[in-house]
Amino acid sequence: MSDMIEKHGADASVAEVQAAASTVEVPSYQPRQTFRQMLRNDLGFLPVLLTLVLIIIFFQVLNPIFLQGENFTNILLQSASLGIYSSGIVLVLLLGEIDLSVAAVGTLCGVIMAVLTERHGWAIAPALVVALLAGGCAGLLNGLFVAVLRIPSFIVTLAFFIIYSGLLLFLLGTQTTQSVGDPFILALAGTRVSYFTDVLGVGLPTLAVLGYVGSLIIEYFARKKAGLRTMSITRLMVQSVVAVVVIEGVVVILENYQGVPYSMGILFGLILLLWVVLTRTSFGRHIYAVGGNAEAARRAGINVVGIRVAVFVLCSLIAVLAAVVDTSRQNAVASAIPSMLQLNIIGAAVIGGVSLFGGRGSIWAVVLGIFIIQCLDNGLSLLNQTSDVQQMVEGLVLILAVTSDALIRRAQARSRSGR
Template sequence: MSQSASEPSVGARASTGGGLSRFVRATEVDTRMLGMVGALLVIWLVFHVLSGGIFLTPRNLWNLTVQTSSIAVMATGMVLVIVTRNIDLSVGSILGFTGMAMAALQANILPGMLGFDSPFTWLLTLAAGILVGVAIGGLQGYIIAFMGVPAFIVTLGGLLIWRGGAWWLTSGRTVAPLDDTFRLMGGGATGSLGETWTWILAILACLAVIASLVFARKRRVRFGFPQRPVWAEVTIAAVTTIIILGAALVLNAYEWPSAIARRYAEAAGIEVPEGGLHIGYGVAVPVLIAIVVGIVMTFVTQRTRFGRYVFAIGGNPEAAELAGINTRWVVMKVFMLMGGLAALGAAISTARLNAATNALGTLDELYVIAAAVIGGTSLAGGAGTIIGAMLGALVMQSLQSGMVLLGVDSPLQSIVVGVVLIIAVWIDTVYRRRAA
């Protein structure tokens, strides 16, 4: 009797496990990515409970997205660096140096040439900063790729050189304030899209997701590749659209402070209603920049010859060179790209602070590398995703933001980040061992 009673329960468990396995296979979901999303949700819930219900509020989540932007932008470039079996320890110092250079340019040099409040100041500043970042990355990439000096040594030296260079540019002075248009890249009330444009962007994003699924299915049919079940496609589309629309709802729920809304109404000649003027922030400009960078970098890694070369070099450098790939030039371009993205991260960081300081970007290299590794980029090279790195950046910033809300001391925050990084590398090692 007991044996026959236990058999259905075992069969039910097997059926459940098989159903979950079939679901994962049908939707082609990356299990590591799914695990990272689950870990992120657990982190959010834990901090929400420990903070007394403060963490998962529209205000904190909006600030969390803005704080993640610069790290997420740089993490997309760090993926390619690590995929090629290299490392870049200098990104935080490059951010500090280019940020100080951009601040000095728009505060001390361009006003004398173009006058104050010139509409070209922010554009020339951003272009010059990115060019400086690309030049720095190119210099380091040349030494690594063509002179044969290990990336660890070159970028460790760069960490010291560019941090000292940032101090040297202004003799240690903080440079402020910055151009008003340039400051829009840092977010804030004026540096956000607002409710209407946020909803428009969310709807366009949902349509783009559905269109990409349809086109991907057509391509599979054309080339005779296996198809996902229709229910799996519908499930992916539904979950993705719900996440996008939910994010738009949360970001719009965070409203301008009443004083700022009142000043805006007075300047625009708008009559303030009795209950006050309610204006939602919506998507912040730095978050939009990070999203665009993520989309472009995903396209580069998945749809271009350069991206295929990067992963080929990471998988087997000798075979890639024998196949005719100019591996040295590709590696140099990877570091040039990393330098440009560090400069873009500097623009976001300085615009957000409305100043450039010598401490800008300190320890950012730790967070960027950790974000890439947590996101599934293997330190052994050859494997990594852009979306994973950006999610990793969100995980890192969530940990830091949550610990700040709980009043955790800064040294303990560094300890937690270090432990998380070690655990992420250990998980990657275990995963690769089992996959082999």
């Protein structure tokens, strides 16, 4: 720098000095990562995956029925609606917001659909349209109160949870449940479960996982060619291998029983769609930007209010889809919202690695989160443990997940401030 000042003189303009400085070659230096840094930045999903593997091994050793085709299919059928619910809540969590009304919205829309079809003789198609419209309006109300009126999402969604709980009682009247007999609904996850053919049951998941791995590889080389920061080759290999092993392993177990149920196709199709939206579209990048730093996103020209409203609407619409699948599994709708449903919806996303503070997490976290919760419920039930033990264990896993997320964020903040 002193040579530049001598060359340009004391009266040199700032522009000249900056232009000269831009020609100076700065040697690149990439500090060697410690194991802790590598685990935190590149392999942060491994602790969650390892937890799931240990849970599966533990229950399989204690009860060999656990991984048999019939029981595993039952786990997946129970996971479908919860996974769909959690897929929607992930979008809200990425914004750094919370939606405590999503279980009530889904249950309410399921009741609307059932009342229209069973009591008023509507066909299933228009009944589903009305249910979706009701869900969209509920999400719009949440979004307007949170994004426009700037009322904390915790308060807004809790209030609507209470309102919708009362509306459920009003719609069903003296009945506590309403049975559903539509064959289309029952075929999704109910007693008349329909399964994909062997060709589709094996082919569709295989194509999906190959597409996912291929997109990771293409993105890796594209970013590397452009000189942008890329994931490590270790993370690329681990993510690819884990995706292939998990998906194909699940398919093998299911095909050895009756096949892949439609509800699993709905769940993984939705997750794949949301993954594409979040990682390949400007809308998805804006969600991460708003969740990471809303003020910076606003100054960058992002419509923060619009993004927040859209996400709450989308979350509620996804809740309607989850309610349809849950109605199929239960063969009925009820006026009471399951006591643990809302907590499990949020817990599945958080346990899977989505941050409660916004801006960090993947939609695929839902898969790990719901499997951990459902494997715990199913495994403890096979061991004849009561619901009180199940809830205590789930609560312990959730507090560990939230604590690890907070500690990781603090470590990352200290790392950035020390640079």
